[in-house]
Amino acid sequence: MTAKRNSKLVDILLIAMMILPIVLCILLQILFKPASEGINVEGAYIYFTIPMPIQDLPITESQVNSWAVMIAILGLCLFLTRRLRTKDVSVRQHVAEWMVEKVEGLVGENMDPHFKSFGPFIAAILGLSAFSSLLSLFGLYPPTSDLNVVAGWAILVFALITYNKFKCGPVYYLKSMTKPVAALTPINLISEFATPISMAFRHYGNVLSGTVISVLVAAGLGGLSAAVLSFLPDALSSIPLLRIGIPAVLSIYFDVFSGCLQAFIFAMLTMMYVSGGFPGEDYYARRDKIKAKKQNGGN
Amino acid sequence: MELAIGIILGCCALGAGLAMIAGIGPGIGEGNAVAKACEAIARQPESKGSVTSTMLMGCAVAETTGLYALVIAILLIFVAPNMFVGILQSALAV
Numbered sequence: 001m002t003a004k005r006n007s008k009l010v011d012i013l014l015i016a017m018m019i020l021p022i023v024l025c026i027l028l029q030i031l032f033k034p035a036s037e038g039i040n041v042e043g044a045y046i047y048f049t050i051p052m053p054i055q056d057l058p059i060t061e062s063q064v065n066s067w068a069v070m071i072a073i074l075g076l077c078l079f080l081t082r083r084l085r086t087k088d089v090s091v092r093q094h095v096a097e098w099m100v101e102k103v104e105g106l107v108g109e110n111m112d113p114h115f116k117s118f119g120p121f122i123a124a125i126l127g128l129s130a131f132s133s134l135l136s137l138f139g140l141y142p143p144t145s146d147l148n149v150v151a152g153w154a155i156l157v158f159a160l161i162t163y164n165k166f167k168c169g170p171v172y173y174l175k176s177m178t179k180p181v182a183a184l185t186p187i188n189l190i191s192e193f194a195t196p197i198s199m200a201f202r203h204y205g206n207v208l209s210g211t212v213i214s215v216l217v218a219a220g221l222g223g224l225s226a227a228v229l230s231f232l233p234d235a236l237s238s239i240p241l242l243r244i245g246i247p248a249v250l251s252i253y254f255d256v257f258s259g260c261l262q263a264f265i266f267a268m269l270t271m272m273y274v275s276g277g278f279p280g281e282d283y284y285a286r287r288d289k290i291k292a293k294k295q296n297g298g299n
Numbered sequence: 300m301e302l303a304i305g306i307i308l309g310c311c312a313l314g315a316g317l318a319m320i321a322g323i324g325p326g327i328g329e330g331n332a333v334a335k336a337c338e339a340i341a342r343q344p345e346s347k348g349s350v351t352s353t354m355l356m357g358c359a360v361a362e363t364t365g366l367y368a369l370v371i372a373i374l375l376i377f378v379a380p381n382m383f384v385g386i387l388q389s390a391l392a393v
Contacts, residue, residue: 198363201363201367202362204370261355262359265355265356269359
């Protein structure tokens with residue numbers, strides 16, 4: 001009996017772990033962020049700065065919010081994977097299995113068989129990106145509309161791509177730079193560095209453009225309602241009545257659809273670039289050669 | 300001084316508007332991609348899922364040039380005027 005009660009308690013704690021960070025973020029925003037009026041598109045608000053020897057470290061809204069999303073996702077994962085069984089499976093285990101199967105299927109479809117273990121990484125990128133974008137539904141600042149956050153992910157992906165290109169040794173990598181013709185080397189170098197930049201700008205630009213358009217539409221509707229509804233008595237005409245409802249339609253596209261689509265695209269591009277940079281056939285041939293050499297040396 | 304600041308602000312706005320001409324390219328490209336995807340689905344309705352996901356990927360890649368222009372335009376509207384006016388004022392103060 002006590003075991004059952006304890007597991008209920010853990011469940012409740014995990015649900016609190018999912019919800020509390022978001023609530024805390026909203027409270028932080030209400031308490032510390034100054035209110036803005038009208039057409040005002042700003043970067044992330046800096047809560048405080050930590051003095052550092054070389055440069056001060058600003059703790060911004062996007063950092064706080066992305067940590068909240070990470071904790072919430074951790075809580076969700078722990079909640080879904082509690083009490084796993086092989087017989088009479090619970091609903092949450094079905095959900096967890098569905099997620100894992102989907103991501104593994106995606107990875108298996110789009111990547112080399114060498115990257116079988118890439119599922120968790122792709123799922124992490126997908127979940128973090130999607131939930132970060134969806135954070136704007138709560139009125140919070142979505143971390144993905146800050147270039148720094150997305151650039152960090154893109155640099156991580158760039159490091160992975162380069163690591164996998166080095167799988168056949170540095171000489172092979174340098175040779176692959178001069179691949180079609182030697183004269184194309186500078187262009188190859190540029191395209192190497194264009195990959196993370198374009199990935200970061202794509203994600204950030206899509207989310208930010210949604211925010212900017214939403215702000216412009218809200219401001220425009222406010223002005224319109226002040227002009228159209230000015231015949232109403234004072235107390236009523238000061239409320240921008242046209243703002244009710246119409247921005248919600250935009251929000252469904254920009255926050256929900258576009259956010260999830262960009263998460264999917266970021267994950268897809270990660271898989272394609274990493275798998276595309278991996279020199280498949282040559283790597284296997286080289287590995288077999290090394291193995292054969294070792295066996296010969298041993299004998 | 301006022302004239303110089305006015306010229307800076309006006310040119311930033313003009314530049315932002317001109318930068319967004321780049322929106323034409325992704326529009327045409329994505330339109331083509333979606334048209335071809337519709338054709339493919341009409342020809343083979345059973346391949347709808349894979350065609351749709353491939354089309355979305357292609358659209359995202361085609362969108363990139365437009366997004367570069369968007370980032371430039373946003374920088375020109377929200378970041379550049381303050382920076383340029385600051386440079387002007389510091390240059391005149393010396």
